[in-house]
Amino acid sequence: xxxxxxxKGRHPGIYTSWDACKAEVEGFSGAAYKSFKTEKEARAWIKxxxxxxxxxxxxxxxxxxxxxxxxxxxxxxxxIDGGQVIQRLSGSDDDEELASMRNVxxxxxxxxxxxxxxITHGYDGIVLYYxxxxxxxxxTGEWKANKAGTKAYADYMQKAMKKIGIWFEKVEAHSxxxxxxxxxxxxxxxxxx
Numbered sequence: 001x002x003x004x005x006x007x008k009g010r011h012p013g014i015y016t017s018w019d020a021c022k023a024e025v026e027g028f029s030g031a032a033y034k035s036f037k038t039e040k041e042a043r044a045w046i047k048x049x050x051x052x053x054x055x056x057x058x059x060x061x062x063x064x065x066x067x068x069x070x071x072x073x074x075x076x077x078x079x080i081d082g083g084q085v086i087q088r089l090s091g092s093d094d095d096e097e098l099a100s101m102r103n104v105x106x107x108x109x110x111x112x113x114x115x116x117x118x119i120t121h122g123y124d125g126i127v128l129y130y131x132x133x134x135x136x137x138x139x140t141g142e143w144k145a146n147k148a149g150t151k152a153y154a155d156y157m158q159k160a161m162k163k164i165g166i167w168f169e170k171v172e173a174h175s176x177x178x179x180x181x182x183x184x185x186x187x188x189x190x191x192x193x
Contacts, residue, residue, distance in 0.1 A: 002018075003037070003039045004034075004042070005034050005045050006021060006032075007032040008030055008031055008032040009028050009032075009033060010023075012046065034142065057123060057126055057127055058079060058080070058121075058123045059079070059126070060078065060080070060115075060117075061078045061080075061177075061179040061180050062076070062110035062111050062129070063077075063106075063107065063131060063184040063187045064110055065103050065188045065191045066102040066103040066191060073099055073102060073103060073191065074093070074109075074187050075090060075091055075109045075113060075186075076185065076186025077089040077113055077117075078183050080179065087117065089114065089117065090187065097149065104132060104149075105149055106190075111135050111157075112156050114126060115128070115156075115164075115166060119163055124164060125165030125166065127168075128167070128169070129170075129177075129180060130169075131180060135168065136168035136170070138150050138157070139157035139158070
C-alpha cells in the first residue's frame, strides 16, 4: 500500500489512493505531493523539517555563477555563527557535464561546501539560505534529480542529513540581502565575471 502526501493542494493531507491524491493536485497551481511506503513518512514530509536550532547551528548564504566565455561555474558562501561572519568560501570548476547546468552547478557546489564545513567543524546543524529553489527541492526529494550533478547533490545531502540537521530558507535573489549579495559577489569573482 502507498500513502500519498499532499503538502500543497486543494485539501492537504494523506491519501491512500492515487485517484484521491490526483483529485487534490491536478490543475492546482504549485501543487506539492509525494508518495511514501508508510503513513509515518508521509506525515513527516508534510510536517517538514524540525524547527531551526540556532543555538547549535551555523548559517550559510550560498550562491552560484557561470562564466559564459570560459564555461566555468563557481560558488560563493558566507558562513555566520553567533551573528558574526566566520568564513567565506568560494570555488570554481569546469567539468563539461556540470557546466551544462551553468550557475546551478555552482549553487549546488556552494551548498555542499557549506554543509561539509559544518560537518568537519562539529556543528549540530546548518541553515542554508539560497535563492535557487533546487537547493532545497533536490535535497528533500521534492524535485526529481535527473542529471548527474543533481543526482550527486541529492545523494550527498541525504547522507549529510543523517549526520547533522539541515534547514533551508529561501531568499529573493538581488533583493538587497547583504549576505546573499556577498555570496553572489564571491561566486562571480570565483568565475572571473
